[in-house]
Amino acid sequence: MNIGEAARASGVSEKMVRHYEAIGLLHPARQANGYRSYAGGDVAVLRFIRHARDLAFPLEDIRKLLALWRDRGRASAEVRGLAMHHVAALEEKARALQAMASSLKHLAAHCHGDDRPDCPILDSLEGRHG
Template sequence: MNIGEAARGSGVSEKMIRHYEAIGLLAPARQANGYRRYAAADVAVLRFIRHARDLAFPLEEVRRLLALWQDRGRASAEVRGIALAHVAALEEKAASLAAMAASLRHLASHCHGDGRPECPILDGLEGKHDDHPAC
């Protein structure tokens, strides 16, 4: 199949397929004329990559997971370790995002949102309340 068919079959854009090939995550066969030729196995790899990226795994972790997926003699403990480390990173990121949202929500709650030029949100972004981050 050609790249368009592989894209439709995997849910990965043609641009990203080319990128994954360029960074070595995918190695489709080449025809004599140089055109890529994708097999069902390539589409399966692309689906794997897409699902891993949907779970926000960084590309280097996707590379490791892909290698483990392709290694039938792998130890599932290594896969579990990668997954749990990623869960911890996601939870840390979620906590950080929640803290940012709380800070911004607090600033917005002190803004009158009317025609006045005074704006606690802009003051907070300027750092006028760095000594009182909750204000």
């Protein structure tokens, strides 16, 4: 199948299919005319990548997960370790996002939101308060 068909079958854009090939996550066959030719296995790899990206795995972790997926002799403990490391990173990011939301809520609560030009939100962004 061509790149458009592979993209549609996997739910990944053509641009990202090319990107994943360029960074070595995908290795489609090349026809004599130089065009890429995608098989069912390539679509499975693209779906795998898409699902991993949906879970916000970084590309280097996806590279590791793909290698483990392809290795039928792998230990599941290694996969679990990668997943749990990612969970910890996501939880830390969630804490950081919650702290940012709390700070912004605090600033918004102290903004009059009227016709006056004084604004603690802008003052904080400028670095005058906070």
